[in-house]
Amino acid sequence: MTVISLPDREPGQSRYGALASALRARVIAGEWPPGSALPSEQTLASEHGVALGTLRRALELLEHQGLIERLHGRGTFVRAGLAGASMMRFFRFGDRSGEVPHSHILSRKTAVLPAAAARALGLAPGEAALKLRRLRSLGGEPCLLEDIWLPLPLFESLAAGEPSGWSDLLYPLYAERCGVHVHRAVEDIGFDRLIAADARQLGLSAGHPCAKVIRQAFDLAGRCVEHRVTRGDAHAFHYTVSIT
Amino acid sequence: MTVISLPDREPGQSRYGALASALRARVIAGEWPPGSALPSEQTLASEHGVALGTLRRALELLEHQGLIERLHGRGTFVRAGLAGASMMRFFRFGDRSGEVPHSHILSRKTAVLPAAAARALGLAPGEAALKLRRLRSLGGEPCLLEDIWLPLPLFESLAAGEPSGWSDLLYPLYAERCGVHVHRAVEDIGFDRLIAADARQLGLSAGHPCAKVIRQAFDLAGRCVEHRVTRGDAHAFHYTVSIT
DNA sequence: AAGTGGTCTAGACCACTCT
DNA sequence: GAGTGGTCTAGACCACTTG
Numbered sequence: 001m002t003v004i005s006l007p008d009r010e011p012g013q014s015r016y017g018a019l020a021s022a023l024r025a026r027v028i029a030g031e032w033p034p035g036s037a038l039p040s041e042q043t044l045a046s047e048h049g050v051a052l053g054t055l056r057r058a059l060e061l062l063e064h065q066g067l068i069e070r071l072h073g074r075g076t077f078v079r080a081g082l083a084g085a086s087m088m089r090f091f092r093f094g095d096r097s098g099e100v101p102h103s104h105i106l107s108r109k110t111a112v113l114p115a116a117a118a119r120a121l122g123l124a125p126g127e128a129a130l131k132l133r134r135l136r137s138l139g140g141e142p143c144l145l146e147d148i149w150l151p152l153p154l155f156e157s158l159a160a161g162e163p164s165g166w167s168d169l170l171y172p173l174y175a176e177r178c179g180v181h182v183h184r185a186v187e188d189i190g191f192d193r194l195i196a197a198d199a200r201q202l203g204l205s206a207g208h209p210c211a212k213v214i215r216q217a218f219d220l221a222g223r224c225v226e227h228r229v230t231r232g233d234a235h236a237f238h239y240t241v242s243i244t
Numbered sequence: 245m246t247v248i249s250l251p252d253r254e255p256g257q258s259r260y261g262a263l264a265s266a267l268r269a270r271v272i273a274g275e276w277p278p279g280s281a282l283p284s285e286q287t288l289a290s291e292h293g294v295a296l297g298t299l300r301r302a303l304e305l306l307e308h309q310g311l312i313e314r315l316h317g318r319g320t321f322v323r324a325g326l327a328g329a330s331m332m333r334f335f336r337f338g339d340r341s342g343e344v345p346h347s348h349i350l351s352r353k354t355a356v357l358p359a360a361a362a363r364a365l366g367l368a369p370g371e372a373a374l375k376l377r378r379l380r381s382l383g384g385e386p387c388l389l390e391d392i393w394l395p396l397p398l399f400e401s402l403a404a405g406e407p408s409g410w411s412d413l414l415y416p417l418y419a420e421r422c423g424v425h426v427h428r429a430v431e432d433i434g435f436d437r438l439i440a441a442d443a444r445q446l447g448l449s450a451g452h453p454c455a456k457v458i459r460q461a462f463d464l465a466g467r468c469v470e471h472r473v474t475r476g477d478a479h480a481f482h483y484t485v486s487i488t
Numbered sequence: 489a490a491g492t493g494g495t496c497t498a499g500a501c502c503a504c505t506c507t
Numbered sequence: 508g509a510g511t512g513g514t515c516t517a518g519a520c521c522a523c524t525t526g
Contacts, residue, residue, distance in 0.1 A: 012522090014495060040511060051497045056512085066488045072512050073504030087487060185487040191435060191455060191478035209453050209478070211435060234435035234453065234478070241485055243331060243429045244310045256503090258514060284492060295516045300493085316493050317523030 016057035081181035084171035101136035120227040211237035260301035325425035328415035336482040345380035364471040455481035
């Protein structure tokens with residue numbers, strides 16, 4: 001049994017804190033890919049030369065951070081990532097809540113990043129990226145229009161093939177086809193007016209008020225892997241947030 | 245030393261889970277008022293006849309639920325409640341973030357609850373409540389208009405006295421004057437158009453698009469103690485949310 | 489110095505899942 | 508039944524705050 005020694009801990013840092021960082025690094029490095037199981041607690045504890053309780057403390061931390069998931073009797077797993085449906089949790093359109101809107105890809109192309117998208121993705125403006133434009137509908141009625149920017153070459157495998165068969169949720173697709181697991185996201189909700197081209201897609205008139213949700217999605221390592229702008233009729237839009 | 249026995253636990257419930265519920269009940273019953281300290285871990289553990297570790301587990305739960313706060317070397321305290329400023333955490337108006345807008349009470353009266361407010365507060369429509377109307381400003385510019393409904397007789401002490409001396413944050417006032425501690429809130433964000441009376445207060449024209457934030461605020465026991473509708477210029481409004 | 493919460497350990501036993 | 512995580516205990520020692 002090889003004992004993996006902990007890195008020197010800064011004064012004031014607990015052993016389980018340092019241990020959690022070490023394990024987090026191993027997860028991010030891909031030692032245990034998303035969805036797979038970590039070794040058992042016993043194994044990890046003796047690997048790192050700590051008591052079981054200390055190891056469990058570290059795993060608790062990682063679980064609270066959303067990095068891993070522990071299933072009684074089964075094991076400890078690296079979280080597979082956000083489903084994409086969980087993004088709609090707080091999002092409501094008209095009366096229909098909980099439903100995942102149907103999705104139709106309007107266009108897909110490689111394009112030069114505009115300044116805002118580049119900033120969000122942490123890339124230089126002018127770099128090439130994959131741009132998707134999606135129309136989403138509820139009950140046959142178009143309700144949301146999305147402009148999605150994806151960095152290349154990470155998402156190269158989405159540039160080929162027929163997008164009409166893609167699922168309504170993109171994040172499982174990112175995971176399957178590109179090995180990208182969306183782990184966290186930040187949304188900014190604002191207000192705007194529709195330009196003519198967007199209005200046409202949504203069956204509204206140019207200048208119509210719209211809700212504008214700008215999202216950055218991040219992977220396990222904290223890299224921004226998606227920049228998305230979603231627009232929909234301001235009057236049908238609702239967003240619910242819980243504050244503690 | 246009197247030992248407080250735990251209520252019979254349902255099969256499958258852990259001892260620390262039951263213990264947490266018991267302690268939560270004692271907090272809600274007011275045995276230790278918000279801001280005050282609980283007995284020490286040692287004391288609580290022997291009071292309930294459990295090991296220290298088990299008691300600590302229970303306190304951990306309550307801490308995660310936001311009911312208590314533990315300060316190293318000082319003690320365990322019942323959380324005093326949301327400051328009110330924390331509500332603005334995700335809220336941004338123009339460039340100014342973090343600033344608490346100055347507040348001016350436009351009106352205060354006892355009025356009959358309209359249906360929506362009654363539903364939010366869990367009361368019957370037609371019951372009397374205290375209604376506040378506030379204008380909030382940043383840098384001298386009016387930016388937000390609030391309609392606030394407070395149940396009576398709980399907030400009776402706010403019906404008298406001069407409101408011009410009230411602080412910009414209402415929640416500390418609720419705590420001090422009415423013993424009401426806001427502990428959790430739910431906000432619904434939507435968009436609307438300003439009616440003429442509201443537009444005038446905000447220095448905008450009738451029909452101008454506005455963001456509309458409807459908030460329910462709850463106390464420790466889970467009662468809704470405030471229903472608030474906030475409106476502001478849609479074009480200056482931003483709201484940021486983090487999703488995990 | 490006394491009192492508080494925080495860390496760490498070691499071990500027994502329980503509950504769940506899979507085969 | 509073997510292997511996993513979950514609970515509970517008892518005790519030593521550390522770190523922070525207060526008087």
